[in-house]
Amino acid sequence: MLLNVSENMLDSRRREFLRDSCCGLGSVALATMLETERAQAETRRTNPLSAKPSHFSPRATSVIFLFMSGGPSQIETFDPKPLLNKLDGQPRPAEFQEAKYQRIRKDAKLLGSKRRFRQHGDSGIDVSDLFPYTAHCVDDIAVLRGCYGDKVVHSAAQYELFSGRTFPGFPAMGSWGLYGLGSESESLPAYVVMPDPDGALEAGQPMYANGFLPATYQPTMFGSGQSPVRNLEMPPGVTSSQRRKTVNLIRELNQANANPGDDELAARIRAYDLAFRMQTQAPEIFDISGETKETLELYGVGVEPTDDYGRRCLLARRLVEQGVRFTVVVSGGGPGNLQWDAHNDIEENHLRMAAQTDQPVAALLTDLRRRGLLETTLILWGGEFGRSPEAQGRKGRDHHNVGFTMWMAGGGIKGGQVLGATDEIGMHAVENRCHFRDIHTTILHQLGLEQEELTYLHEGRQERLTLIEGRVLEQIL
Amino acid sequence: MSRVLDLLGFSVVCMVSTCAVAADNTGEGRSANRSADDEYSVSERNHWSFVERSNPLPPMFASESDRNWIRSPIDAFVLRQLRKTGLRPAPPADRRTLIRRIYFDLTGLPPTADAVQQFVQDDSPEAYENFVDELLTSPEYGERWGQHWLDVVRFAETEGFEYDRHHADAWRFRDYVVDAFNSDKPYNQFITEQLAGDELEFSPDDEIGRRTAQVAAGFHRLGPIRRNAGNPEVAFSRNEVLTEMTNIVGTTFLGLTLGCARCHDHMYDPIRQKDYYQLQAFMAATHDVEIPLADEQTRNRWQEKTKQVEAEIDRLTTAIETASEQDRSRLNEQLEKSRAQLPARLPALFSVKNDFSNRTAIHLLEAGDEFKKGIPVGMRTLGILSRAGESANPPDLSNPRLGLARWITNPTHPLPARVMVNRIWHYHFGRGIVSTVNDFGFNGDEPSHPELLDYLAERFVSNGWSVKSIHRLILLSNTYQQSSIHPAEHHAKTIDAQNRLLWRFRRRRLEAEEIRDAMLAVSNRLNRQIGGPGIMVPVEQEMIDLLYKPTQWQVTEDVTQHDRRSIYLVAKRNLRLPFLEVFDQPDLQTSCGTRVASTHAPQALEMLNGKLSNELASTFAERLRIEAGDDIADRIHLAFLITTGCPPTEQQETAAAEFLKAEPLHEFALAMFSLNGFLYVD
Secondary structure (H helix, E strand, C coil): CCCCCCHHHHHHHHHHHHHHHHCCCCCHHHHHHHHHHHHHHHHHHHCCCECCCCCCCCCCCEEEEEEECCCCCCCCCCCCCHHHHHCCCCCCCHHHCCCCCCCCCCCCCECCCCCCEEEECCCCEEEECCCHHHHHCHHHEEEEEEEECCCCCHHHHHHHHHHCCCCCCCCCHHHHHHHHHCECCCCCCCEEEECCCCCCCCCCHHHHCCCCCCHHHCCEEECCCCCCECCCCCCCCCCHHHHHHHHHHHHHHHHHCCCCCCHHHHHHHHHHHHHHHHHHHHHHHHCHHHCCHHHHHHHCCCCCCCHHHHHHHHHHHHHHHCCCCEEEEEECCCCHHHCCCCCCEHHHHHHHHHHHHHHHHHHHHHHHHHCCCHHHEEEEEECCCEEEEEEECCEEEEEECCCEEEEEECCCCCCCEEECEECCCCCCEEECCEEHHHHHHHHHHHCCCCCCCCCEEECCEEECCCCCCCCCCHHHC | CCEEEEECCEEEEEEECCECCCECCCCCECCCCCCCCCCCCHHHHCCCCCECCCCCCCCCCCCHHHHHHCCCHHHHHHHHHHHHCCCCCCCECCHHHHHHHHHHHHHCCCCCHHHHHHHHHCCCCCHHHHHHHHHHCCHHHHHHHHHHHHHHCCCCCECCCCCCCECCCCHHHHHHHHHHHHCCCCHHHHHHHHHHHHHCCCCCCCHHHHHHHHHHHHHHHCCCCCCCCCCCCHHHHHHHHHHHHHHHHHHHHHCCCHHHHCCCCCCCCCCCHHHHHHHHHHHCCEEEEEEECCCHHHHHHHHHHHHHHHHHHHHHHHHHHHCCHHHHHHHHHHHHHHHHHCCCCCCEEEEEEECHHHCCCCEEEHHHCCCCEEEECCCCCCHHHCCCCCCCCCCCCCCHHHHHHHHHHCCCCCCHHHHHHHHHHHHHHCCCCCCCCCCCCCCCCCCCCHHHHHHHHHHHHHCCCCHHHHHHHHHCCCCCCECCCCCCHHHHHHHCCCCCCCCCCCCEECCHHHHHHHHHHHCCCCECCCCCCCECCCCCHHHHHCCCCHHHCCCCCCHHHHHECHHHECCCCCCCCHHHHHCCCCCCCCCCCCCCCCCCHHHHHHHHHCHHHHHHHHHHHHHHHHHHCCCHHHHHHHHHHHHHCCCCCHHHHHHHHHHHHHCCHHHHHHHHHCCHHHHEEC
């Protein structure tokens, strides 16, 4: 797929294609079909976000990324290390080699985990007692224990997790997905980020952004205030019927001196109609009063400490139902200790963060499954890195990018299995190592997109999400 | 034949395409084939953008109608290409269209209704040329064209990444660029000042000249910078800084994707990995510096005062930790007061300097990895544009970046003049003669009008690198003054759907900043103050909350400043104004040579429900009330004249009148901002 810098050029290519494919059909019998095709073509032509065919048959149509910002520990969650517990308080044996750290001192000692692991589900996968709810869903989950990234500081690692680059300016995976597939939802934004109301993350807004892709592919941030989506609410005192008239006026005035067949201007007219629809229909997404009590309880809505993350996970499900392509639900924000960034006290931090998210995450999996949506919804769970086997201070853990755990579920992922491993103290990923790029490649693959074909010409290079490489994690499909 | 020019030990080698001969030091030619000591093949040496500029003469035409169309040499080149395909240029644009076109093109602002009227009525042959000259000398010209340059050098006033620290003096660079365009600073000087302003010599009484050049050298600091908490990876961070410095030189001045050669030899272009690091070596001793503007006495006083207040703050902070509940609130109050007493920072210049004792040893880095050092390298200009076998420069060059600048600004250098005239062409026509404006390499586009490109580049250099001279050449051409509507559009599209050959003018949507500025202008709210520190306008609290340090967003107190032109709004990497973002403002992280113009629903939501558009619609409605009085037809008429430069069509007038029978004027004014006639330039 050769796509170019200019939306106009893109449009005109589609136009040429359409002309070539439409002319010459004169048969009356074909007229109706042609008419439908024409209507669809009109949509494609004038809406850059209209659904586009994938490169091959997709398994997933939506992606939800449960982003545990700050870096959850592999050792306390999905990767039990008996030897580490045995070596608690001792210096790291030389055989485990070095890792680059941010704050760990040379004389640091290994820190065993206080968490208890138990095997769960038919698959018997180890999950710690931090995640009693998620443990119930483990047969849906493919645990990736051999993850690694290139950077050990938050901002660079977060950029890499989202865009495959350790610096800002490149499109995030959500924007790439949108660019490749368009949106299935007419009246909702197609790529949604729900940040944690506790505050910002180190990499800031550029982490989620469209980089050099057109603004069409930018994320929509859902705030936590009264009006979660920017500009969806009409100004005070303006009624919907009045606004309809204004939109109609804009259309009339614009059509009055437009050339028939002018696609760019047709696209603008269409954008206003779509905006009007979004304005009336999108707020419905936030109205969860129609959800059953059982569902609300499942997500832990209305109860602390799960209310906030539970609400956002529930919203994520509602978005998926409406065909939203890519949703990020962020856990953690603001100062490090309000993220999973447990420098001071791994126990205090992770018990608190897990209590906020475990039930909602499991609820999302359960809810999607019972609605038949899990098959087409790919879930990714994890942070920008894991945490160090060595102690920072007495009971904290530092950042750790050379071996940690993420997991995937749904969207064609075969659950109930573990892929990859770290060494015996949870230091380095040693088996079936999995870079962020491999995760990106796998996500694209499940969406029916070929990593080499999803490119965009920028600064003389056909850029792509996966830089120059990336492997589909075949074992978990 | 080839030409070699030595300046400070740097040479530029240009190959004449018809006779590719490399030269040695004696100037004697060598065989056309790759010689033993030339690592580049003839086809690499002969790439169109690497060969010496030709000096083509504008073509002549036999037919009188053809000859009549030619007003500028540009037209001759364009017409020849059109005639080859049997196409004819579009008829001239009408005067209303034309004046709106040049106003936005040169100033980024709409013409006033009066200016349109004056131009429409003035049928003297010089009317257009006079307008062009007037606009080229208006201060708004530099604001518009300065923004183009800021896009290319990815100007921002903050560092990006985690801390996104603000550079309180970076705005001086922005003002420097605006001034440079306004004063038509020769482009070779413009390059030299940015690359090596701090290395230039000035007479002791030319304080202004020295300062200006130092500000320009802030160019090297414009890239995003990662600062670390905890153990700093010093060498690694330095490598990232040098990478930013190197890549942008290639992109900006040479139109080369140098950055591709950081990890390995360039995949497409004859740029070796070694070239990359040898070019980087020119920046090896370059370090940040803030040059204080206050005199020593003031600085000492400032330091003393600061020390004093900080000591008090420390004392209070410690006291608060152990204080009782009762005392705490009182102490906190005192703390607040003390903080307010910290003296405002002293002005400084945001610049760089050489620190040779702190020169970074430059090595080839395997895969660009600082921890995989290869052989050490010294300074050398790009091999493909240097003499075969030429050795690296000595490491002790006292003005390394000046050397680099001399090499780039050498009048025979094949790239910089071509790259710059192509940028100018691109901004006038919406597409460059080479459409990949930042990439003149093998993977870039080939010129649609190669001779025209060389003609313009040659004129550019011979006119003393005057940017305004190229503007005039272009603006006075018939090519530029064509209509965007062609009578045989359908036919023309079958031959040249992309309009590469310029059979009509290319309509464009206004850029993000133009839309905001135009809305302010038509509402009579635009504050035309020039220059100064970046302005922070109010944004939703939720956006501020998403900053790592929310205190960074300090809304400028004087509200009249919020109506300044967009170029004066603070360029913050981690908080871009949603209004600008939604209309494809570049992301401030990487160089942007070509903006995209996307169309999507959030733009419509911004225009319908956004705070800015609604606020300005009220002001605009008020203006209509005042200037057009109570008559609805007058209001409609005026609204169209102000926003689109044209009176409404009959159909538009009827629709608007019908609407205004029942709906408020505010809604009508709001609708005018969404008019194609307002948002597009024909």
